[in-house]
Amino acid sequence: xxxxxxxxxxxxxxxxxxxxxxxxxxxxxxxxxxxxxxxxxxxxxxxxxxxxxxxxxxxxxxxxxxxxxxxxxxxxxxxxxxxxxxxxxxxxxx
Amino acid sequence: xxxxxxxxxxxxxxxxxxxxxxxxxxxxxxxxxxxxxxxxxxxxxxxxxxxxxxxxxxxxxxxxxxxxxxxxxxxxxxxxxxxxxxxxxxxxxxxxxxxxxxxxxxxxxxxxxxxxxxxxxxxxxxxxxxxxxxxxxxxxxxxxxxxxxxxxxxxxxxxxxxxxxxxxxxxxxxxxxxxxxxxxxxxxxxxxxxxxxxxxxxxxxxxxxxxxxxxxxxxxxxxxxxxxxxxxxxxxxxxxxxxxxxxxxxxxxxxxxxxxxxxxxxxxxxxxxxxxxxxxxxxxxxxxxxxxxxxxxxxxxxxxxxxxxxxxxxxxxxxxxxxxxxxxxxxxxxxxxxxxxxxxxxxxxxxxxxxxxxxxxxxxxxxxxxxxxxxxx
Numbered sequence: 001x002x003x004x005x006x007x008x009x010x011x012x013x014x015x016x017x018x019x020x021x022x023x024x025x026x027x028x029x030x031x032x033x034x035x036x037x038x039x040x041x042x043x044x045x046x047x048x049x050x051x052x053x054x055x056x057x058x059x060x061x062x063x064x065x066x067x068x069x070x071x072x073x074x075x076x077x078x079x080x081x082x083x084x085x086x087x088x089x090x091x092x093x094x
Numbered sequence: 095x096x097x098x099x100x101x102x103x104x105x106x107x108x109x110x111x112x113x114x115x116x117x118x119x120x121x122x123x124x125x126x127x128x129x130x131x132x133x134x135x136x137x138x139x140x141x142x143x144x145x146x147x148x149x150x151x152x153x154x155x156x157x158x159x160x161x162x163x164x165x166x167x168x169x170x171x172x173x174x175x176x177x178x179x180x181x182x183x184x185x186x187x188x189x190x191x192x193x194x195x196x197x198x199x200x201x202x203x204x205x206x207x208x209x210x211x212x213x214x215x216x217x218x219x220x221x222x223x224x225x226x227x228x229x230x231x232x233x234x235x236x237x238x239x240x241x242x243x244x245x246x247x248x249x250x251x252x253x254x255x256x257x258x259x260x261x262x263x264x265x266x267x268x269x270x271x272x273x274x275x276x277x278x279x280x281x282x283x284x285x286x287x288x289x290x291x292x293x294x295x296x297x298x299x300x301x302x303x304x305x306x307x308x309x310x311x312x313x314x315x316x317x318x319x320x321x322x323x324x325x326x327x328x329x330x331x332x333x334x335x336x337x338x339x340x341x342x343x344x345x346x347x348x349x350x351x352x353x354x355x356x357x358x359x360x361x362x363x364x365x366x367x368x369x370x371x372x373x374x375x376x377x378x379x380x381x382x383x384x385x386x387x388x389x390x391x392x393x394x395x396x397x398x399x400x401x402x403x404x405x406x407x408x409x410x411x412x413x414x415x416x417x418x419x420x421x422x423x424x425x426x427x428x429x430x431x432x433x434x435x436x437x438x439x440x441x442x443x444x445x446x447x448x449x450x451x452x453x454x455x456x457x458x459x460x461x462x463x464x465x466x467x468x469x470x471x
Contacts, residue, residue, distance in 0.1 A: 019183075021108065021155040025101040028110065030157035032185060032208060037110065037157070041098055 004090055006083035008058040008076055011091035014049060018087050022046070029087055036085050044071075045078055052088070099337050105389040108154040109379060110343040111319075113357040116144075116172070117164040117349050118455035122191050123288075124216070124227045126255055126296065128358055129348070130287040131164040132457035137350040141171045143369075147347065148175070150374050151184050158185030158208070162357065164349065164455075167194035173202065180208045189214060189253065191231070192238030200238075200245035212253040212279060213238060218266040222259050226296075239274055251317065253279040256306065257296045264309055268316070279317035280310070282324075285416040285426075286358040287451055293417070300434075303427060304328065324409040324425045327402035337407050341366065341388030345379065348453070353378045355388060358412035362452045395422020396436065402429075409433070418446030 006012075014020075017032040026040040029049075040046050048065050055061035058079055062072050082088045119134035120127070139147070151159065159179065166172060166188050179186050185208040192213045195203075203209055213235060217223030220232035242250050252271045254260065264280070271278040285293030298306065307325040310316060310332055320334035335343070340355040347353055351369040354360055366385050367378035379385065394400075397408045409425020414433075417426045418440055424432035440446040 019155065019157060021157070023106050024104070025098065028106075028157075032157075032183075035158075035185070035210065039098060 003084050003086045004093075006058075006076075006080040006088070008062075008079070010058070011052075011056055012058050012079070012083070012088045013053040013091055015087055015089050020046065020050070029082075031085065031087055034086055036087070038082065038085060038087060041078070045075060048075060049079075049082070049088075053091075099335055102335060102339075103337060103342050103389065103391075105342050105385065107380075108156050109345050111160065111339065112151070112156055112345060112347070113160045113162055114147075114347045115162045115164060115349050115357075116166040116175070117169050118453075119168045120163060120165045120191070121168070121193055122165070122228050122231060123457060124191075125292045126216075126226060126257070126283055126287075126289040127456075128284065128286040128289060129162075129164065129360055130451050130454040130456050133455045134164075134168075135350050135453075135455060139349065139351055139369075141174060143351070144171070144175050145178050147351075147369055147375060148179050148182050148184055150369075150376055152182040154376055154379075156184060158187055158210075161186055161188035163189075165191050165193065167199070176206065176209060180206060184208075186210070187212065190238075191227070192235045195238035195241050197241050197244065200241035200247060204242070204245040204247040210251065211242065211247070212251040213242075214253050214255075216255055216257065217260045218263045218270060222263065225259065226255075226257065239276070243274055248275075250274075250276050251279045252276045253281065255281055255283050256298055257283055258298050258302065259296065261298045261302045261306055264306070268313075277315075277317055279319065280306075280322075281319050282321040282410070284358045284410060284413050286412055287360065287454075288456065290416050290448060290450065297427065300427075300429070300431065303429065307332070307429075321410075324406050324427055325429060327400075327406040327429045331405060336405070338392075338409075338411050340364070340411055341385040345385070347375065353382070355384060356412060358410075359415065360451050360453050361415070361449055363415070363449075365452075393422050395420070396432070397422070397424055400424075400430070400432070416449055418448045 019030050020027045026042045027046045029038050029040055048061055051061050051065055055064055117134055117138055118131045120131040123132055167190055176186050187210040189212040215223055215235045216226040223232040254267055268278055283297050307328050314333045322332055323336040326332050326336050344356050346357045353366045355364040366382035369375045394403050397403045411421055413426055414421055414423055419436055423436045426433040426437055
């Protein structure tokens with residue numbers, strides 16, 4: 001499966017084969033499909049990623065999580081990298 | 095170190111890279127075997143005990159385990175436990191010498207989800223490989239690789255321990271892996287197990303290591319198990335965490351259930367506990383005295399004045415220990431030659447006292463497969 005480029009205006013969710021494990025720095029994410037392991041480097045990022053499913057777009061999730069707008073670019077960067085690794089997929093993706 | 099590696103050094107709720115050796119039994123007697131394997135230990139875990147460990151790993155959300163040995167496929171319950179792991183959501187990556195990968199087993203493995211295979215080959219020709227792994231093993235591994243390809247297993251890993259004799263064959267390894275659609279995995283030779291004796295003659299030279307560093311830097315897709323972090327002192331870091339993960343992100347469960355800080359330190363000094371103790375593996379990982387100590391900031395010792403300490407962290411604990419160096423000495427393969435100087439000083443002061451392994455399951459000499467001796471004094 002080819003990963004879709006991240007766009008904060010679209011609805012995203014965690015890939016169904018991705019598991020998150022809480023860790024002191026945030027969480028470890030493991031993708032059982034492509035066997036990739038990645039680090040979610042802050043608890044805020046973990047909360048954000050977990051909330052994506054309930055929001056109409058990533059941007060709406062930033063807002064709902066009460067994240068300072070100044071920090072949005074860094075979260076957007078993190079989500080872009082997660083989408084590139086197929087950890088995040090579009091809401092309606094199979 | 096980055097903020098992330100600082101945090102990793104303080105330990106995690108569960109290991110990232112858990113090696114679990116399933117048996118000390120092996121039909122080979124490789125001269126560099128990190129676990130001195132050969133004979134099965136009578137106290138190896140039973141099928142039920144193995145499953146209880148899997149249950150606990152699943153509960154701790156250990157995403158996958160690296161299965162090794164010995165030769166794990168020699169366990170009669172090998173497939174039963176692999177299937178149990180997969181059922182519990184614990185992925186399996188196992189290392190094998192390939193001897194049991196016949197057409198039937200290759201098909202069975204190909205039909206399973208979450209199973210990755212690392213097949214060991216230590217030379218791109220029979221002469222180089224068989225000198226390390228034993229007579230006839232080159233042909234045997236190639237046959238196993240053919241079976242995996244014929245069974246459409248998909249991408250397996252071709253795993254090579256870098257030695258003085260094979261490190262210059264890396265291009266040929268890359269081509270061989272590509273021919274099978276396999277991933278190439280190169281790892282560092284540590285002086286562990288039977289390697290305590292053979293390492294001194296067989297580890298890559300300084301010049302070879304520098305070439306290897308440049309080769310790896312140009313090929314981030316080549317897997318290394320993060321094992322060459324001592325080379326990152328040369329400049330640009332190699333891909334990976336670049337830290338000694340012992341007891342922090344890595345540990346080992348041996349075939350009798352003892353837990354060690356990493357797969358390369360099968361020695362009482364680095365034994366943290368046993369899965370048979372109260373609280374099982376989780377208790378050892380989370381609160382053993384040894385692991386707690388390993389998660390404290392390390393003392394740079396002799397490396398304190400070196401500008402590259404942040405890049406290499408002083409190198410590999412196991413490699414220092416089994417060459418007789420103190421743990422705060424430079425890595426014996428320090429790219430600036432500080433380790434060689436430290437070893438030479440030990441020799442000048444009456445000779446290095448090299449620890450021996452606390453557990454040796456090597457077959458008695460003269461029994462089993464022919465072992466090609468490496469000349470060592």
